[in-house]
Amino acid sequence: MFDRKAIAEALSVLEARFGARLSRHPAVREQHGRGEAHPLCAPPDAVVFPESTEEVAEILRICHACGCPVVPYGAGTSLEGQVCAVAGGVSLDLSRMNRILEVSEEDLDARVEAGVTRRQLNRELASRGLFFSVDPGADASLGGMAATRATGTNTVRYGGMRDNVLALTVVLADGRVVRTGGRARKSAAGYDLTRLFLGSEGTLGVITELRLRLWPLPEAVAAAVCPFPSLEEAVDAVVETVQHGIPVARIELLDERQMEASIRYSKLADLEPRPTLFYEFHGGARAVEEQAEAASAIAQSHGGSGFRWARAAEERRRLWRARHDAYYAALALRPGWRAWVSDVCVPVSKLADQVRQARSDLEEMGLLATILGHVGDGNFHVVALLDPEQPDAWERLLEVNRRMVARALACGGTCTGEHGIGLGKQDSLLAELGEGVEVMRAIKRALDPRGILNPGKIFPPLAGEPPVAPGP
Numbered sequence: 001m002f003d004r005k006a007i008a009e010a011l012s013v014l015e016a017r018f019g020a021r022l023s024r025h026p027a028v029r030e031q032h033g034r035g036e037a038h039p040l041c042a043p044p045d046a047v048v049f050p051e052s053t054e055e056v057a058e059i060l061r062i063c064h065a066c067g068c069p070v071v072p073y074g075a076g077t078s079l080e081g082q083v084c085a086v087a088g089g090v091s092l093d094l095s096r097m098n099r100i101l102e103v104s105e106e107d108l109d110a111r112v113e114a115g116v117t118r119r120q121l122n123r124e125l126a127s128r129g130l131f132f133s134v135d136p137g138a139d140a141s142l143g144g145m146a147a148t149r150a151t152g153t154n155t156v157r158y159g160g161m162r163d164n165v166l167a168l169t170v171v172l173a174d175g176r177v178v179r180t181g182g183r184a185r186k187s188a189a190g191y192d193l194t195r196l197f198l199g200s201e202g203t204l205g206v207i208t209e210l211r212l213r214l215w216p217l218p219e220a221v222a223a224a225v226c227p228f229p230s231l232e233e234a235v236d237a238v239v240e241t242v243q244h245g246i247p248v249a250r251i252e253l254l255d256e257r258q259m260e261a262s263i264r265y266s267k268l269a270d271l272e273p274r275p276t277l278f279y280e281f282h283g284g285a286r287a288v289e290e291q292a293e294a295a296s297a298i299a300q301s302h303g304g305s306g307f308r309w310a311r312a313a314e315e316r317r318r319l320w321r322a323r324h325d326a327y328y329a330a331l332a333l334r335p336g337w338r339a340w341v342s343d344v345c346v347p348v349s350k351l352a353d354q355v356r357q358a359r360s361d362l363e364e365m366g367l368l369a370t371i372l373g374h375v376g377d378g379n380f381h382v383v384a385l386l387d388p389e390q391p392d393a394w395e396r397l398l399e400v401n402r403r404m405v406a407r408a409l410a411c412g413g414t415c416t417g418e419h420g421i422g423l424g425k426q427d428s429l430l431a432e433l434g435e436g437v438e439v440m441r442a443i444k445r446a447l448d449p450r451g452i453l454n455p456g457k458i459f460p461p462l463a464g465e466p467p468v469a470p471g472p
Contacts, residue, residue: 001087001455002067002068002069002089004088006068007045007066007067007068007088007089008045009066009068010062010065010068010089010090011068013062013066014046014048014059017058017062018048018049018050018055021048021050021051022046022048023046023047023048023049024046026043029043029044029046029091030043032044032073032083032091033084033085034076034084035076035077035079035080035081035082035084035422036077036078036079036341037327037339037340037341038078038081038084038422038423039394040084040086040423042084042086043085044069044071044085044088044089044090044091045085045088045090046091047090047091047093048090048091048093049093050092050093050094050096050097051096053169053171053177053208056094056097056171056208057176057177059090059092060172060173060174060175060206061175063452064174067450067452068090068452069087069089069090069452069454070089070090070092070206070453071083071085071089071091071092071202071454072092072144072147072202072206073091073093073094074140074144074145074147075117075140075141075144077136077138077139077140078144078420078422079341079419079420079422080416080422081422081423081457082202082422082423082454082457084456086423086455086456087455087456094113094115094143094206094208095141096115097114097208098113098115098116099112100113100116100120100121101113103125103128103130103214104183105128105130108130108213108214108216109183109211109212109213109214110132110212111209111210111212112209113143114142114143114144114146114206114207114210115141116142117142118134118135118142118145121142121212125214129216129217130214130216130217131214131217132214133154133159133164133215134159134160134164135152136151136152136153137153137327143207145161146161146168146197146198146207146210147197147199147200147201147202148199148201148419149162149198149418149420151379151417153252153280153320153323153374154249154250156242156248156250156251156374157250157282158249160418161198162195164212165194165210166182166183166194166211166213167180167182167183167211168180168197168198168209168210168211169209169210170197170204170205170208171205171206171208172205172448173205173448173453180193181194183211185213196443201421201422201454201458202457203448203454204444204453205447205453218283219283219285220283220284220287220288221281221282221288222281222309222311223309223310223311223316223320224278224279224296224307224308224309225276225277225278225279225307225308225310226276226296226299226304227259227271227272227274227306228299228302229275229303230275230303231255231256231359231371232352232355232356233275233302234253235352236302236352237299237302237304238253238351238375238376239348239349239351239352240298240301241295242348242376243348244298246291246294246295247281247291248281248295248376249280249282250279250280250374251277251295251375251376252277252278252323252376253277253278253355253373253380254278254323254326254372255275255359255370255372256273256274256275257273257333257368257370257371258326258330258370259271259272259273259274259275259276260273260333261329261330261332261370262326262329264329264332265328265329265332266321266329268322270308271308277299277375278320278323279295280316280320281295323372326383330385334385337368337386337387337388338385338388339384340383340384340386340397341381341382341383341419342384342404342416342419342425343379343382343416343419344380344404344405344413344414344417345377345379345380345414345416345417346411346414347378347412348376348377350378350412350413351378351380354380354413355375355380358403358404361400361403362382365397366396367384367393367396367397368384368385369382369383370382374417374418377417382401382404405425405428405431406431409431409432415428415429421457421458422458423457426460426461429458429459429460430460437460441459444459
């Protein structure tokens with residue numbers, strides 16, 4: 001699809017321009033050829049490290065002229081192979097574009113470069129009494145979070161990137177720079193270009209700056225964990241909590257196997273290896289107490305017991321660090337095995353049945369896996385571990401994923417709540433959107449006629465195109 005001579009020509013021009021900020025070292029290339037959990041590693045031919053929007057535009061003009069693929073790279077935490085350079089070319093590492101450019105306490109917004117990470121931003125905001133709410137767990141770059149339309153643990157209360165990005169600066173495939181909005185909280189000015197690029201996974205343009213919505217730090221915060229007799233009873237408690245309109249800030253589920261792993265990995269000996277909900281409540285002191293009492297009563301009605309509260313900041317951080325480290329805790333269950341992560345999102349009323357059937361499928365297929373998720377908005381994840389000595393494990397896992405997606409779509413859900421499409425869910429996207437995928441292709445062709453931006457991602461191969469193998 002791409003001419004190797006053209007790629008070599010682009011790299012020669014880029015190397016002359018950027019010198020030591022372009023690396024062909026095998027270790028650097030390999031690092032940039034894989035994400036967090038997807039098993040495929042496809043290194044680029046080189047990695048270049050721009051430091052400004054102008055430099056990104058210059059790189060894209062060169063690559064567009066030569067027909068050289070460009071794969072944007074943030075922190076490398078993507079889960080569906082979005083950063084794999086399946087066609088070679090250049091990995092565009094934005095980590096040096098990490099400046100917080102502007103914070104407005106009056107208007108509750110901030111302008112940042114794409115390489116700023118969420119923890120970096122929140123460290124800066126804490127002294128101002130503010131925070132950025134989207135928390136996918138990993139310390140992802142904000143540009144990458146926008147590119148995958150990330151959500152996370154706070155979504156049930158504050159929304160995801162779709163709700164908290166006001167405007168973007170995007171460099172198009174030919175090097176043109178587009179700014180998609182301003183600081184106003186609403187606009188009826190033409191197409192919503194900001195949301196067009198949110199979730200585009202680097203296939204339509206390279207996000208270099210973001211204008212973000214901020215929130216005041218809540219007056220009071222309380223966190224709690226509550227174990228349940230079964231996974232089904234824990235999920236039923238979530239559904240009733242949401243249906244009663246209790247404004248929980250976070251409500252997360254870890255099944256018994258994930259709790260066993262997290263207790264061991266995060267040294268939480270005071271917790272039990274049972275299906276467990278992690279709660280957090282924000283607001284005024286009295287409001288937090290009322291929310292906590294109402295959620296506790298619902299939990300108890302579904303067999304929840306032994307609520308353990310954490311109001312001190314240090315203890316809350318300890319609990320949530322255990323939740324955020326769940327992936328690594330699961331990996332530690334079987335050192336040397338590979339992990340694969342998938343997610344679906346369904347209407348909350350369908351959640352209990354969807355989780356139950358996913359667990360049944362995993363057991364039927366003889367797979368070691370944990371279930372966890374941001375269940376307050378119907379989003380759950382499966383973290384499966386693959387034994388390298390069992391060559392058929394990958395096929396069994398694909399069958400579990402196929403069933404999960406089919407059930408999610410049948411009840412009005414989606415094939416992915418937050419991981420995106422990348423390489424792993426292209427057929428699922430086609431099943432979900434049908435002709436809508438052709439509309440997406442048309443937009444892609446209009447903005448990137450040479451197809452250089454993150455080729456091979458999102459869209460199922462057309463007739464005559466070689467498929468990209470998603471597995472090991």
